[in-house]
Amino acid sequence: MNYDKNFEKILELLFGIEGGYSDNPNDRGGKTNLGVTQDTFNAWRKKNNLPLGSVKTDLTTDEAKDIYYDMYWKESGADTYADPRDAMILFDMAVNSGPATAKKMFNKSGNNFYTMLDNRRKYYDDIVKHDASQAVFKDGWNNRLNNLENNANKMISDGFYRPSYYDELTPFDKGYNGNLNPVEEIPNRDFKRNKYQYNRNKAKEAGYIKNITTDNLSSDMKSQTGYNLAQNNEPYFKRSLNDLAPWEIDEFLKRLI
DSSP, X not given: OOXXXXXXXXXXXXXXXXXXXBOOTTOTTOSEETTEEHHHHHHHHHHTTOOOOOTTTTOOHHHHHHHIIIIIIHHHTGGGOSSHXXXXXXXXXXXXXXXXXXXXXXXXXXXXXXXXXXXXXXXXXXXXXXXXXXXXXXXXXXXXXXXXXXXXXXXXXXXXXXXXXXXXXXXXXTTOOSSSOOOOSOTTHHHHHHHHHHHHHHHHHTTSSOOOXXXXXXXXXXHHHTEEEOTTSXXXXXXXXXXXXXXXXXXXXXXXX
């Protein structure tokens, strides 16, 4: 098969999460190897007119890769997302809970990586709430989500993915000189910066934020908005709490020192 670039990278990270063979009696998926259940392995073999086999002894890494690509990556629609963070969390959920559940939850999450992280935590909490036998998996599920965020940031820090807005200043950048003061030293500054930029870009895409430049501002407008120039000669605006979008309040104001 010819695989997508994003798929190759994400699967490399995902295999590290899935591990090898397991047969936990409390696992609803049953016997599993490399994240592929016996039922899924059977369905794949039947679909491709191959003899049935044991997911424990007959599933190879190469065949698991084909299964992931055909039955989870493509089926979930992860291949349609340009941002690999979106593709990764949708794909991972498809592997964990099935493509249909993954697509439904991602849609309810506004196709947003970080909102999906939060909703998946609630999803797993609800599973344990209604079935105490699943509590044994809760730490593993939460670790899985932590790994997803770590990997999302790693793809950016390693240069695998550079969003178009990567060089924009945020309150998490030292030297930021907007009206809102830069955030002081906090844990995972780069993680917060990535999340802030990601959500800011989503807000732009949705039309909540307009790009305003010197070309479309009159002198009166500049005065009324508190217009000024940052050191990099890009415009910024003094803003009050009422000017902030919910994602800004969540990602910035709560962390002001």
